[in-house]
Amino acid sequence: MKELVLVFITSAFVSNVVLSRFLGLCSFVGVSKKIKTATGMGFAVVFVITIASAAANLIYDFILDPLNLEYLQTIVFILVIAALVQFVEMVIKKYSPALYNALGVYLALITTNCAVLGVALINVQEEFNILFSIVNGVATAFGYLVAITLLAGIRERMENNDVPKAFQGMPIVLITSGLMAIAFFGFSNLKF
Amino acid sequence: MSKQNKEKTSLLEPFFNGLIKENPTFVLMLGLCPTLAVTTSASNALGMGLSSTAVLVMSNLLISLLRNIIPDKVRMPAYIVIVASFVTMVQFILQGYAPDIYEALGIYIPLIVVNCIILGRAEAYANKHSVGLSVMDGFGMGFGFTIGLFLIGAFRELLGAGTIMGFKVTPASFEPAGIFVLAPGAFFVLAALTAIQNKLKLPSATNGSATRSELACGGDCLSCHGDTCADNKSKLEASKNNK
Numbered sequence: 522m523k524e525l526v527l528v529f530i531t532s533a534f535v536s537n538v539v540l541s542r543f544l545g546l547c548s549f550v551g552v553s554k555k556i557k558t559a560t561g562m563g564f565a566v567v568f569v570i571t572i573a574s575a576a577a578n579l580i581y582d583f584i585l586d587p588l589n590l591e592y593l594q595t596i597v598f599i600l601v602i603a604a605l606v607q608f609v610e611m612v613i614k615k616y617s618p619a620l621y622n623a624l625g626v627y628l629a630l631i632t633t634n635c636a637v638l639g640v641a642l643i644n645v646q647e648e649f650n651i652l653f654s655i656v657n658g659v660a661t662a663f664g665y666l667v668a669i670t671l672l673a674g675i676r677e678r679m680e681n682n683d684v685p686k687a688f689q690g691m692p693i694v695l696i697t698s699g700l701m702a703i704a705f706f707g708f709s710n711l712k713f
Numbered sequence: 714m715s716k717q718n719k720e721k722t723s724l725l726e727p728f729f730n731g732l733i734k735e736n737p738t739f740v741l742m743l744g745l746c747p748t749l750a751v752t753t754s755a756s757n758a759l760g761m762g763l764s765s766t767a768v769l770v771m772s773n774l775l776i777s778l779l780r781n782i783i784p785d786k787v788r789m790p791a792y793i794v795i796v797a798s799f800v801t802m803v804q805f806i807l808q809g810y811a812p813d814i815y816e817a818l819g820i821y822i823p824l825i826v827v828n829c830i831i832l833g834r835a836e837a838y839a840n841k842h843s844v845g846l847s848v849m850d851g852f853g854m855g856f857g858f859t860i861g862l863f864l865i866g867a868f869r870e871l872l873g874a875g876t877i878m879g880f881k882v883t884p885a886s887f888e889p890a891g892i893f894v895l896a897p898g899a900f901f902v903l904a905a906l907t908a909i910q911n912k913l914k915l916p917s918a919t920n921g922s923a924t925r926s927e928l929a930c931g932g933d934c935l936s937c938h939g940d941t942c943a944d945n946k947s948k949l950e951a952s953k954n955n956k
Contacts (some may be wrong), residue, residue: 540896541896542750543745543746543749543750543896543899544746544750544824545746546745546746546749547745547746547829550745592801592805593801594823595797595800595801595804595823595826596794596797596798596801599793599797599826599827600790600793600794600797603790603793634827635746635824635827638823638824638826638827639820639824642820642823642824643820646819646820686911686912687908687909687911687912688904688908688911689911690907690911691904691907692904692905692907692908692911693904695900695901695903695904695907696900696901696904698900699897699898699899699900699901699904700897702896702897702900703892703897706895706896706897
C-alpha cells in the first residue's frame with residue numbers, strides 16, 4: 522500500500538508529466554486559456570490514460586511478453602491507444618450523451634497526445650503490474666489535470682496584465698510554466 | 714544540360730526549405746516535447762535530432778513510394794505503423810551501437826512516433842510528392858530539426874554546466890547556473906527565444922507570421938493535437954458555435 526502511495530505521489534507531483542517530463546506539452550499550452558476547457562481536457566486525459574494504461578499493460582503481459590514480441594510494443598501501443606480512443610468516443614456518444622458533450626471534443630485531441638503513449642511505455646520500463654500500472658496512469662493524469670488547471674487559472678488572471686509586447690502570447694505562457702516547474706521542484710524533497 | 718540543371722534545383726529546394734525557410738524548431742515550432750526534454754546537453758540533442766532525421770527520411774521514402782497504394786481512408790493508421798516500425802529499428806540500432814545515448818534519451822526515443830514533424834511531413838509532403846523530393850524534404854526537415862535542437866542544447870549546456878559536448882569551455886571564474894539544465898530552464902530558454910523572435914518580427918508560427926495552411930497541423934504544434942487536425946478544428950468550431 523505504501524508503495525502504491527509512493528508511486529502516486531512520484532508520478533503526480535515529483536516528476537510531473539508536463540512540468541518535468543515535458544509530455545503532452547502541446548495541449549498543455551494550447552488548451553489552457555480558460556479554466557473550464559482546461560479542466561474538461563484534464564478529465565478527458567484522466568479518463569483515457571487510465572483505460573489506456575490498463576489495456577496496454579494487459580496486452581503486454583498476456584500477449585507480447587509470452588510470445589517474445591516485446592520489440593513490437595511501440596507499434597502495438599500506439600495503434601491500441603488510437604483505436605481505444607475512437608472506441609471509447611463511440612461508446613460514450615451512444616450511451617451517455619451528457620458525458621459526450623462534456624468530454625467528446627477533447628477525446629479526439631488526445632489520440633496522439635504523447636502523454637498517453639508515454640505512460641504506457643513507462644509502465645513497461647518500470648515493470649509495473651496491472652495494479653501499479655493503473656495507479657501510475659491515474660497519478661500521471663492527475664498531475665496533468667492539476668498542472669493544466671493551475672496554468673489556466675494563472676492565464677485567466679493574467680489576461681488584464683500589462684505584458685511587454687514581445688512576451689505576449691507564447692513566451693509568457695512558457696515563463697509561467699517555468700515558474701510552475703520551479704514550484705513543483707519543491708515536491709522532490711518530500712520524505713516518507 | 715538545362716534540363717539537368719532544373720532537376721538539380723528542384724531537388725535542392727525542399728532541402729533548403731526544411732533547413733532554413735521552414736525550420737521545424739525555430740519557424741514552425743513543431744515537436745516541442747523533444748525540443749524541451751532532450752536539450753539538456755548538446756550531445757543528447759544531437760542524438761535525438763539524428764534519430765528523428767533517420768526516421769523522417771525513411772518514412773518519407775516509404776510513404777512516398779506507397780502514396781498511390783495506401784487507400785485514402787486508412788492513410789493515418791498506415792503512416793503510424795510505418796513510422797512506428799522505423800522508430801523501433803532506430804531504437805534497436807541506438808541500443809546496440811550507442812548505449813550511452815540510448816540511456817540518456819530513454820523514453821523519448823519511442824516517443825518519436827508521436828512527433829508532429831514526422832506525421833506532419835508525411836501528410837503534407839510525402840503524400841503528394843515524388844520519392845526524390847520526399848527524401849530531400851526528409852533530410853532538410855531532419856537536419857533543420859537537428860540544428861535547432863543542437864543550438865538550444867549547446868546554449869543550455871553552456872549556461873548550465875559551462876561545457877559544450879562535455880568539454881569545459883568557460884573560465885573557472887564562471888559559475889554555471891544549474892537551473893538551465895533542469896526542467897524550468899528549458900521553459901525559460903524557449904520563452905526567451907520566442908520573445909526575441911516576436912521582438913525582431915522573425916518568421917515564426919508563434920507570432921502568426923509563418924505559413925500555416927500548407928501543413929497538416931496548420932503549421933504549429935500549439936494548435937496541433939494529433940493526427941486528425943483538420944477534423945479537430947471543425948469539431949472545436951462546431952462546439953464553439955453550439956455554446
